[in-house]
Amino acid sequence: MTEPSRGAAAPRPQSASVTQMTEYVLPQHTNALGGVFGGQIMAWIDLCAAICAQRHSGRMAVTAFVDDLAFEQPVRVGEVVRLEARVTATFRTSMEIEVVVQGEDATTGRRWPCVTARVTFVAIDAERRPTPIPALLLDTDEVKASQAAGETRRAERLSTRR
Template identity: 50%
Template sequence: MEGKTPSESMVEMTELVLPNDANALGNLLGGRMMHWIDIAGAMAAMRHSHKAVVTACVDSLDFRHPIRVGELIMLKAKLTWVGKTSMEVKVKVFVENIETGELTLTNKAYLTFVALDEEGKPTPIPPLYPETDEEKRDYEEGEERRNARLNKKRARL
């Protein structure tokens, strides 16, 4: 199975925040943001694996800056780590200043997806070959998050 680099499956998704996406204060609903993050992450995972995927875990989701109705947001999803059947995707969310083009980081999340075969069973996926120093660091940190998830799961059993 031929491996891939993180950039080969990267996804960029743009959304316009409309009134039905917002709460009574005019800020983007957290649930709507989580929905878009899950979609962007799943698309990156599917591009890497060429398989259907399911969300297995959301390790963290940081809300750093409110997003208002009428603002343009950009989601950037990129694989950080790959195991036998599962993969971690980092999704960063930016709000774009329409007048200047400046991007401000508003959210960051780490999600784990599992690739499925035609019968809905976990299936092997291609390895990930990080290229840049940042991608190599992301891979090592992804491995640490995976080990922490497994240790937490074992402690509950």
């Protein structure tokens, strides 16, 4: 597992950058079947993850890679899209952010899974060059396991990098 300290700022807890967004589905967000466009959900995922990445790194951050997305159940007009992003692993200048997206019927409180995304962000400096970020604080067994799993996924991503 990656050592937590690499010369950047002190390690930061996962909880410090957890980011939640709530969106109400309007007709302009939907396709002909009345469900949210996949591309709209992807845009919200990117925004939610970007805020999380900036909160963790204290830097501007750009999207470098998006893992496969599988949409499980639709969210329709008049329903709510809930997004929650957290840093699941950090590397030298990049970080893996997981975004869990749920649908919600605000009138009943019922929630259902929509999609889970993993996005890699790279922190950049004023010259737009990749710049080191604080490590994730490995303060619980869950976060340690998350970092280890993220390192395995990163190796797979980079093995296919062009």
